[in-house]
Amino acid sequence: MTDRLPHPLRSDASDNRERILDAARALFATEGLKVPMREIARHAGVGPATLYRRFPTKQTLATEAFTDEMRACRAIVDEGRAEPDPWRGFCLVIERTCELHARSRGFTEAFMSTFPDAMDFVAEREYALRSIAELAHRAKDTGHLRPDFVLDDLVMMLMANRGIHTASKAGRVAASRRFAALVIQAFQASPQHSPLPPVARLASAAPGKIT
Amino acid sequence: MTDRLPHPLRSDASDNRERILDAARALFATEGLKVPMREIARHAGVGPATLYRRFPTKQTLATEAFTDEMRACRAIVDEGRAEPDPWRGFCLVIERTCELHARSRGFTEAFMSTFPDAMDFVAEREYALRSIAELAHRAKDTGHLRPDFVLDDLVMMLMANRGIHTASKAGRVAASRRFAALVIQAFQASPQHSPLPPVARLASAAPGKIT
DNA sequence: GCCAAAGTGGACGGGGGCGTCCGTTATCGT
DNA sequence: ACGATAACGGACGCCCCCGTCCACTTTGGC
Structure with missing residues (x-):
C-alpha cells in the first residue's frame, strides 16, 4: 500500500x-x-x-x-459478468452498485465527474459501462431484460440514485436497496410492458460514446 | 395577478x-x-x-x-384523483409531476424544502401527499398498483427524479418522461414480483407522518 | 409645475473559501 | 550529537456573496 x-x-x-x-x-x-x-x-x-x-x-x-471504491466497482462488474445467469448478474451489479454509491456521496459525484469535467475515473467508468453493456446484451437474449433497455438507462439510474442521498445520513443504504429493487422491477422484461419513451442524451453525464 | x-x-x-x-x-x-x-x-x-x-x-x-408551479402541482393531483380508473390517475400524476419538476430545478428544491427547512410549501406538499395516498389506496384495490407500495416510495421517486437534472439543461423533460415510465413499470403490480426491501425513512424529506 | 414621499442603486463592512509564501520545527544520515 | 534539509502550519491577499445604509432620482397628488 x-x-x-x-x-x-x-x-x-x-x-x-x-x-x-x-x-x-x-x-x-x-x-x-x-x-x-x-x-x-x-x-x-x-x-x-x-x-x-x-x-x-x-x-x-x-x-x-477513492481507489478502494474504484476497485470495488470493478470487482462488482467482474463478478456480475462471471455469473452464469446474465440476468442474475445484471441484477447483482445494480444492487451492489447502488449500495456502493449509497455509502459514499462523494464517490458518486466523482464517478459521475459531476465535478471538474475530467477526472481519472473516466477510464474506469467506461470499462464498467462496456462490461455492463455486454452483460445487458446477454441478459436480453435470455429474455429477462427488457429489449428496449439502453445503457443510458443505467446512467440515469445512477444519477437518480444519487438524488436519494441528499441529507439523510442514516438509512441511505436501506433506501438504495429498495430503490435498486424497484429499478430491477422496471428493467425486467414483462408481458404488460408498454414501450418506453425515447432516451435522452444526459449531456455531461455520459461524455464518451460507448457503443 | x-x-x-x-x-x-x-x-x-x-x-x-x-x-x-x-x-x-x-x-x-x-x-x-x-x-x-x-x-x-x-x-x-x-x-x-x-x-x-x-x-x-x-x-x-x-x-x-413558484405559485404557478404550486398551482400546477395541485391541479395535477386533483386531476389524477378525478380520473375514473385510479391506476390510470396514479400514472398520470407520476408522469405529469415528473415533467413539472423537470422543467424547474429550483421548484423541486423548494418543494422538497431541501433548502431552508421550512418554506410555505409544506402545506401544499402535505396536501398532495395525502391526496396521492388516497389515490394509491384505490389503485391498490383495483390490483394494478403493487400492494407493498408506500408513500415514501413516491418521495423517493421525486428525489431520484431530481438527481437526473443536474447539469443537462436540454433533454431534461425527455429524461424525466422515460424515468416516469420506468417508475410506473416498477410500481405496477405483477405476478413476477419479489417482495421489496423495507422502506427507509428519508429523514428530512418527509417531515410529517402522513399515515 | 411642484414637492413630499416612495423608490432606487452604488457603496460598505463582514464573512468564508481559495491557493501561496515563509519563518519555524522535526527528521534522519553521519 | 549535530547540521543539512525536508516538512510544517500560521498568515497573507484575492475574490465572491451576503445584507444594509444613504445620498440621489422618480412618481403622482395638488
Missing part, C-alpha cells in the same frame, strides 16, 4: 498523508466533494499548506481517496 | 417587482435555488437593495416565484 517514490516520504510526512486521506474519505463520504479543502485539513490536524503540497488539487486527493 | 396592498405599489416599483419575479423564475429554473440574489437582481436590471426591499429573504422570493 505504501508508495515507493523517487524520494520516499519522511515518516511524519507519510503519516500526515495517511491522516489526510482518512479525513478526506470520511468527509467526502458524508458531505460530498464540495467540502472545503481547509475542513479536510482541519479534520486531519494539519495546516492547509501541507494538504496542498501533498495534493495540489482536489482531484488528486479524490482520485487517491 | 397584481396585488392590492395597503399601499398599492408605485408604478415603477411594481414594474421592477414583476421583472424581479421573471428573472427569479428563469434563474431558479435553470440554476436552482442556490443562484446568488445579486445575480437575480443583475438579471432583472435592478440593484441589490431593491431586490431585498421587495423580498427580504430568498424564501419570500421563491414562494412568490
Whole structure:
C-alpha cells in the first residue's frame, strides 16, 4: 500500500498523508466533494499548506481517496459478468452498485465527474459501462431484460440514485436497496410492458460514446 | 395577478417587482435555488437593495416565484384523483409531476424544502401527499398498483427524479418522461414480483407522518 | 409645475473559501 | 550529537456573496 517514490516520504510526512486521506474519505463520504479543502485539513490536524503540497488539487486527493471504491466497482462488474445467469448478474451489479454509491456521496459525484469535467475515473467508468453493456446484451437474449433497455438507462439510474442521498445520513443504504429493487422491477422484461419513451442524451453525464 | 396592498405599489416599483419575479423564475429554473440574489437582481436590471426591499429573504422570493408551479402541482393531483380508473390517475400524476419538476430545478428544491427547512410549501406538499395516498389506496384495490407500495416510495421517486437534472439543461423533460415510465413499470403490480426491501425513512424529506 | 414621499442603486463592512509564501520545527544520515 | 534539509502550519491577499445604509432620482397628488 505504501508508495515507493523517487524520494520516499519522511515518516511524519507519510503519516500526515495517511491522516489526510482518512479525513478526506470520511468527509467526502458524508458531505460530498464540495467540502472545503481547509475542513479536510482541519479534520486531519494539519495546516492547509501541507494538504496542498501533498495534493495540489482536489482531484488528486479524490482520485487517491477513492481507489478502494474504484476497485470495488470493478470487482462488482467482474463478478456480475462471471455469473452464469446474465440476468442474475445484471441484477447483482445494480444492487451492489447502488449500495456502493449509497455509502459514499462523494464517490458518486466523482464517478459521475459531476465535478471538474475530467477526472481519472473516466477510464474506469467506461470499462464498467462496456462490461455492463455486454452483460445487458446477454441478459436480453435470455429474455429477462427488457429489449428496449439502453445503457443510458443505467446512467440515469445512477444519477437518480444519487438524488436519494441528499441529507439523510442514516438509512441511505436501506433506501438504495429498495430503490435498486424497484429499478430491477422496471428493467425486467414483462408481458404488460408498454414501450418506453425515447432516451435522452444526459449531456455531461455520459461524455464518451460507448457503443 | 397584481396585488392590492395597503399601499398599492408605485408604478415603477411594481414594474421592477414583476421583472424581479421573471428573472427569479428563469434563474431558479435553470440554476436552482442556490443562484446568488445579486445575480437575480443583475438579471432583472435592478440593484441589490431593491431586490431585498421587495423580498427580504430568498424564501419570500421563491414562494412568490413558484405559485404557478404550486398551482400546477395541485391541479395535477386533483386531476389524477378525478380520473375514473385510479391506476390510470396514479400514472398520470407520476408522469405529469415528473415533467413539472423537470422543467424547474429550483421548484423541486423548494418543494422538497431541501433548502431552508421550512418554506410555505409544506402545506401544499402535505396536501398532495395525502391526496396521492388516497389515490394509491384505490389503485391498490383495483390490483394494478403493487400492494407493498408506500408513500415514501413516491418521495423517493421525486428525489431520484431530481438527481437526473443536474447539469443537462436540454433533454431534461425527455429524461424525466422515460424515468416516469420506468417508475410506473416498477410500481405496477405483477405476478413476477419479489417482495421489496423495507422502506427507509428519508429523514428530512418527509417531515410529517402522513399515515 | 411642484414637492413630499416612495423608490432606487452604488457603496460598505463582514464573512468564508481559495491557493501561496515563509519563518519555524522535526527528521534522519553521519 | 549535530547540521543539512525536508516538512510544517500560521498568515497573507484575492475574490465572491451576503445584507444594509444613504445620498440621489422618480412618481403622482395638488
